[in-house]
Amino acid sequence: MGLFDRIKKAFSAEPEKETPVEQDQAIPETPVESDATPVESQTPAETAAAEKTETDEPASLATEDDSETVSPLDTPTAAPVNSEPEPVEASAVTEESDAIEEVPETEAVTGDMQAAETKKYDDGLEKSRLTFGQRLNALFANFRSVDEAFFDDVEEMLIEADVGYETAMKIADELRDEVKLRNVKKPEAVSQAIVEKLVDLYGQEGQAEDNQLHFAPQGELTVFLFVGVNGAGKTTSIGKFAHQLEKAGKKVLLAAGDTFRAGAIEQLQEWGRRDNVPVVASAAGSDPASVVYDAVKRAKEEQFDILLVDTAGRLQNNVNLMKELEKVKRIITREVPAAPQEVLLVLDATTGQNALVQAKQFKQTTDVTGIVLTKLDGSAKGGIVLAVRTELHLPVKMVGLGEQMNDLQLFDPNRFVYGLFKDIIVGDGPQKTADTDVSQAIK
Numbered sequence: 423m424g425l426f427d428r429i430k431k432a433f434s435a436e437p438e439k440e441t442p443v444e445q446d447q448a449i450p451e452t453p454v455e456s457d458a459t460p461v462e463s464q465t466p467a468e469t470a471a472a473e474k475t476e477t478d479e480p481a482s483l484a485t486e487d488d489s490e491t492v493s494p495l496d497t498p499t500a501a502p503v504n505s506e507p508e509p510v511e512a513s514a515v516t517e518e519s520d521a522i523e524e525v526p527e528t529e530a531v532t533g534d535m536q537a538a539e540t541k542k543y544d545d546g547l548e549k550s551r552l553t554f555g556q557r558l559n560a561l562f563a564n565f566r567s568v569d570e571a572f573f574d575d576v577e578e579m580l581i582e583a584d585v586g587y588e589t590a591m592k593i594a595d596e597l598r599d600e601v602k603l604r605n606v607k608k609p610e611a612v613s614q615a616i617v618e619k620l621v622d623l624y625g626q627e628g629q630a631e632d633n634q635l636h637f638a639p640q641g642e643l644t645v646f647l648f649v650g651v652n653g654a655g656k657t658t659s660i661g662k663f664a665h666q667l668e669k670a671g672k673k674v675l676l677a678a679g680d681t682f683r684a685g686a687i688e689q690l691q692e693w694g695r696r697d698n699v700p701v702v703a704s705a706a707g708s709d710p711a712s713v714v715y716d717a718v719k720r721a722k723e724e725q726f727d728i729l730l731v732d733t734a735g736r737l738q739n740n741v742n743l744m745k746e747l748e749k750v751k752r753i754i755t756r757e758v759p760a761a762p763q764e765v766l767l768v769l770d771a772t773t774g775q776n777a778l779v780q781a782k783q784f785k786q787t788t789d790v791t792g793i794v795l796t797k798l799d800g801s802a803k804g805g806i807v808l809a810v811r812t813e814l815h816l817p818v819k820m821v822g823l824g825e826q827m828n829d830l831q832l833f834d835p836n837r838f839v840y841g842l843f844k845d846i847i848v849g850d851g852p853q854k855t856a857d858t859d860v861s862q863a864i865k
């Protein structure tokens with residue numbers, strides 16, 4: 423089954439209707455507990471309600487009390503529920519009780535959380551979705567037949583949607599073959615074929631594996647280095663990420679490696695206060711490598727789990743700043759040979775093709791392991807994810823889908839594609855999915 427079929431199946435499934443267990447029987451009323459779970463106790467119903475009203479504060483205004491939200495990254499390795507299922511009332515157990523076992527409460531809880539995550543993607547991608555939808559509509563408004571002029575229009579539409587030139591050509595070429603093969607003539611069938619092609623591109627080259635974040639084994643220090651141009655969202659992403667790691671029970675330390683801009687140090691320190699996470703910082707203008715050295719030393723001595731390193735915004739073509747970045751990286755590796763586990767390039771999705779150019783040059787000069795694509799919520803250029811993926815072969819590991827503390831999400835291609843094309847993909851809207859990648863991210 424191809425990725426596209428899997429997505430359609432996942433999102434059009436109606437599991438509730440088939441089970442004899444009522445939703446409130448499947449989900450226990452009592453607060454869930456787990457020794458392994460540092461997340462505040464919360465009933466799944468509360469979790470769902472909180473997610474529904476989506477009252478979590480904007481990242482810029484966040485306080486320490488954000489207990490109403492549970493994001494995927496809040497989900498630690500262990501499921502946030504008792505491993506012992508709540509007993510189901512005798513009256514609810516019928517001869518169909520086999521089916522009850524097929525819907526364990528853990529799955530129901532996970533389903534609620536997954537629905538909330540899907541909603542974040544849907545909301546965050548609204549602008550891009552509208553753009554794609556409008557472009558497809560415009561394309562088919564003057565549709566006469568599937569001829570060369572039509573394929574030229576398709577190419578143009580895809581380029582405008584920021585999927586990248588190479589990707590646009592590739593899709594248009596494959597579409598020509600597909601249309602011939604299937605003998606497709608109707609606009610709906612052609613538009614479906616376009617979406618299928620886009621979706622298939624995500625499925626290629628092991629996307630499911632390498633968009634994972636890599637952490638050091640338990641008990642060892644993980645270091646993530648954040649790089650990118652000014653204003654891309656590095657500091658904000660670190661702040662959001664630290665918040666989620668901390669809530670997942672990790673001991674997190676931040677390093678204010680952006681010593682170039684005094685405001686950046688203060689900004690990170692402010693995040694440290696909100697997240698209740700310590701920050702290693704030095705005066706503006708000091709050597710970033712020495713700040714990072716101090717941070718690694720402290721992280722090792724005090725047995726922190728994760729160190730997140732902020733760096734100064736730099737243009738990818740500034741040789742000196744790029745050398746400085748290499749020095750920072752060398753120091754980390756000298757002190758912790760397996761680190762940094764991730765060098766995350768933060769890109770601002772609203773900059774479209776410019777983000778692609780930046781990524782190309784950073785990739786040439788630094789060992790970037792993945793992309794954090796921010797501000798997708800403010801961008802109509804969601805197609806850029808495709809371009810980064812197919813033209814640079816760099817995995818998108820996290821996406822910024824809004825200004826809330828929990829709007830930094832692990833990148834999930836299924837949710838992303840659905841969020842982008844849900845108006846076109848045939849289905850009943852977001853339902854439970856079997857995807858558990860997110861909870862596996864934090865080790």
Ligand SMILES: Nc1nc2c(ncn2[C@@H]2O[C@H](COP(=O)(O)OP(=O)(O)OP(=O)(O)O)[C@@H](O)[C@H]2O)c(=O)[nH]1
Nearest residue numbers: 652653654655656657658686735796797822823824
């Ligand atoms: N809407 C939205 N805004 C975001 C997102 N991520 C970051 N921002 C905003 O983008 C702006 C810049 O973010 P910073 O974190 O300061 O960027 P930076 O890369 O650290 O910038 P320098 O410190 O100048 O290098 C801030 O106003 C953030 O609130 C996102 O996913 N969505």
